[in-house]
Amino acid sequence: MTSRGAGPIYQRIADDLRARIQSGELGAGAKLPTEQALTTDFGVTRATVRQAMQVLVNEGLVVSERPRGHFVRQIERLTYRPQKEWRDRPAHPELDQFMDEQVELGRKPSQTIAVELAAPPTDVAARLGLAGTDTVVVRKRVRYLDGTPFNTNDSYFPLELVQGSEIMHPADIGRGANQVLAELGAEQTHAVDEIEVRMPTPDEASRLEIGLGVPVAMHRVTGYTDDGRPVRVVRNVLPGDRHLIAFERTRPTKTEKDDKQ
Amino acid sequence: MTSRGAGPIYQRIADDLRARIQSGELGAGAKLPTEQALTTDFGVTRATVRQAMQVLVNEGLVVSERPRGHFVRQIERLTYRPQKEWRDRPAHPELDQFMDEQVELGRKPSQTIAVELAAPPTDVAARLGLAGTDTVVVRKRVRYLDGTPFNTNDSYFPLELVQGSEIMHPADIGRGANQVLAELGAEQTHAVDEIEVRMPTPDEASRLEIGLGVPVAMHRVTGYTDDGRPVRVVRNVLPGDRHLIAFERTRPTKTEKDDKQ
DNA sequence: AAGTGGTCTAGACCACTTG
DNA sequence: AAGTGGTCTAGACCACTTG
Numbered sequence: 249m250t251s252r253g254a255g256p257i258y259q260r261i262a263d264d265l266r267a268r269i270q271s272g273e274l275g276a277g278a279k280l281p282t283e284q285a286l287t288t289d290f291g292v293t294r295a296t297v298r299q300a301m302q303v304l305v306n307e308g309l310v311v312s313e314r315p316r317g318h319f320v321r322q323i324e325r326l327t328y329r330p331q332k333e334w335r336d337r338p339a340h341p342e343l344d345q346f347m348d349e350q351v352e353l354g355r356k357p358s359q360t361i362a363v364e365l366a367a368p369p370t371d372v373a374a375r376l377g378l379a380g381t382d383t384v385v386v387r388k389r390v391r392y393l394d395g396t397p398f399n400t401n402d403s404y405f406p407l408e409l410v411q412g413s414e415i416m417h418p419a420d421i422g423r424g425a426n427q428v429l430a431e432l433g434a435e436q437t438h439a440v441d442e443i444e445v446r447m448p449t450p451d452e453a454s455r456l457e458i459g460l461g462v463p464v465a466m467h468r469v470t471g472y473t474d475d476g477r478p479v480r481v482v483r484n485v486l487p488g489d490r491h492l493i494a495f496e497r498t499r500p501t502k503t504e505k506d507d508k509q
Numbered sequence: 510m511t512s513r514g515a516g517p518i519y520q521r522i523a524d525d526l527r528a529r530i531q532s533g534e535l536g537a538g539a540k541l542p543t544e545q546a547l548t549t550d551f552g553v554t555r556a557t558v559r560q561a562m563q564v565l566v567n568e569g570l571v572v573s574e575r576p577r578g579h580f581v582r583q584i585e586r587l588t589y590r591p592q593k594e595w596r597d598r599p600a601h602p603e604l605d606q607f608m609d610e611q612v613e614l615g616r617k618p619s620q621t622i623a624v625e626l627a628a629p630p631t632d633v634a635a636r637l638g639l640a641g642t643d644t645v646v647v648r649k650r651v652r653y654l655d656g657t658p659f660n661t662n663d664s665y666f667p668l669e670l671v672q673g674s675e676i677m678h679p680a681d682i683g684r685g686a687n688q689v690l691a692e693l694g695a696e697q698t699h700a701v702d703e704i705e706v707r708m709p710t711p712d713e714a715s716r717l718e719i720g721l722g723v724p725v726a727m728h729r730v731t732g733y734t735d736d737g738r739p740v741r742v743v744r745n746v747l748p749g750d751r752h753l754i755a756f757e758r759t760r761p762t763k764t765e766k767d768d769k770q
Numbered sequence: 771a772a773g774t775g776g777t778c779t780a781g782a783c784c785a786c787t788t789g
Numbered sequence: 790a791a792g793t794g795g796t797c798t799a800g801a802c803c804a805c806t807t808g
Contacts, residue, residue, distance in 0.1 A: 256795080256796060256797090257796080257797080258796080258797090263711075266711075282773080282774070282775085283774080283775065284773085284774085284775095292797075292798085293797070293798050293799065293800090294775095294799095294800095295796095295797070295798075295799090296796080296797060296798085298775085298776090299796080299797090301775095302563070306567050306708065306721070306722075307708045307710075307711075308707055308708045312775065312776090313775095314774070314775050314776070314804085314805070314806085315773070315774035315775055315776090315804080315805050315806055315807085316773095316774070316775090316805095316806070316807085317773095317774065317775075318775085325705070331758065436760065437759065437760045438757070438758070438759050438760065439757070439758045439759075439760075440755065440757055440758075441755065441756045441757065441758065442753055442754065442755050443704070443726070443753070443754040443755075444586070444749070444753055444754075445706050445724050445725065445726045445747070445749030445752070445754075446569055446724065446749050446750075447567065447568045447569045447722055447724060449568075450524075450527075450568075460567070461567075461708055463706050463707065463708060463724030463749065464706065465704070465706045465726070486706070488705070488706030488707050488724065489707075491706070492703055492704070492705055493703065493704035493705075493706075494701070494702065494703050494704075495702045495756075496699070496700070496701055496702065497592065497699070497700045497701075497702065498698065498699050499697065499698045499699065499700075517776080517777060517778090518777080518778080519777080519778090543792085543793070543794085544793080544794065545792085545793085545794095553778080553779085554778070554779050554780065554781090555780095555781095555794095556777095556778070556779075556780090557777080557778060557779085559794085559795090560777085560778090562794095573794065573795090574794095575785085575786070575787085575793070575794050575795070576785075576786050576787055576788085576792070576793035576794055576795090577787070577788085577792095577793070577794090578792095578793065578794075579794085
């Protein structure tokens with residue numbers, strides 16, 4: 249199925265190295281031959297070898313650790329469960345369910361919190377029913393486990409709703425922002441989840457220390473009150489090499505099924 | 510926040526073009542300046558300009574349409590609802606819920622089906638409780654809308670379970686493979702969903718006509734019978750530029766919540 | 771001090787569209 | 790026929806680790 253021996257030289261070099269990685273000859277973390285070695289092996293100039301390396305780096309298979317060389321990427325994914333937010337009450341609400349699960353596994357969590365007033369990004373404005381000229385309060389968090397960033401969690405609230413509340417202070421909210429919203433008369437009973445898969449923006453890449461060839465999942469949650477008013481949009485950015493998104497389903501009974509139709 | 514004017518020349522050229530794209534000066538589908546034009550604009554060689562272009566291509570912002578030039582990528586995402594598989598009975602089960610929704614919007618669906626006997630990939634073997642030396646039946650489908658591929662759907666079944674059944678024929682199963690499994694005494698009542706975000710393999714890229722800078726979501730479903738036996742693993746590969754994954758939640762009542770704890 | 775990958779120049783030939 | 794991006798050569802200097 250896969251065409252071998254075809255195409256430009258740099259593709260054939262990339263194919264050769266990729267095969268050696270997938271066969272296990274070059275395992276996770278293994279050092280690849282140096283660019284110098286590859287130029288003599290394949291009888292091409294360094295530019296051509298570098299083009300082959302770029303292919304593998306952009307596939308997320310290889311990382312460059314300058315000036316030590318190129319290495320096979322090692323991936324370890326932690327399980328992220330979007331359903332759990334409302335299922336179980338987290339022991340540390342502000343750290344939330346994801347971090348909570350990791351703490352139990354003995355990892356050390358930490359986070360940074362910043363609060364800003366800003367114009368809403370287009371996707372947020374659309375979901376909160378705001379104009380681009382309105383103002384939103386944004387709580388921006390970066391969450392770390394054992395010192396490495398795992399995801400960002402940016403919550404957007406309409407200014408008029410949270411004005412003067414605890415949500416505007418850049419500190420941990422012990423009982424959680426959702427509880428504060430409820431106290432402000434905006435209890436959420438319903439949420440819409442969306443996941444968008446793309447390459448990170450340069451800002452996201454630097455905030456999350458994301459290398460080349462690693463995409464992100466943007467998990468967006470819009471929370472609604474009982475009467476259908478959107479009161480909160482959260483954007484979680486999850487680097488693809490660090491997360492496995494998981495959820496569960498039970499088959500509805502025949503009766504439920506018929507109800508839905 | 511974003512460091513400007515820093516770093517290598519090609520990064521500054523990429524930053525400049527990215528800013529023009531994000532400001533809307535270069536809108537979706539717009540043609541970028543030619544490499545030739547950029548060499549004179551920035552006073553560098555073509556290799557440096559090409560390095561800048563590569564950055565934008567790998568971010569998924571720009572596509573090369575040789576030999577017409579480079580263009581700002583246009584994205585249109587269709588909504589994929591993993592929850593719906595069991596919620597509503599699709600009008601065309603084999604095309605499934607996702608396609609069904611698009612047909613209602615006037616799009617023309619089509620698909621290819623191939624059936625293979627193979628050793629299970631590691632992730633499938635682990636989930637079906639099989640050894641690498643066992644054999645699985647794989648139904649491989651590519652689904653198209655208006656002629657462009659939208660996703661692949663590969664279903665893995667233990668050979669001993671589906672041996673001789675309709676599942677082994679490379680044709681549409683009117684009532685759906687899940688129904689056939691139920692008739693074979695393996696009705697599924699529970700499923701685990703996992704989503705993995707990464708760059709496509711070369712095979713996936715060619716099956717789905719995925720360009721540079723476009724990641725995929727791999728949505729994996731493991732279906733279990735009432736007594737907890739895994740009988741089916743499905744791998745759906747969704748190109749990030751064509752899908753928005755959506756699901757909904759309702760907050761459990763206080764009582765339900767306490768039950769869970 | 772030696773070895774690594776990162777950046778950049780200068781130039782050549784090619785394949786593929788489009789006018 | 791002209792213009793575009795794709796591929797490749799040959800060479801230079803650099804920054805950053807590690808022994």
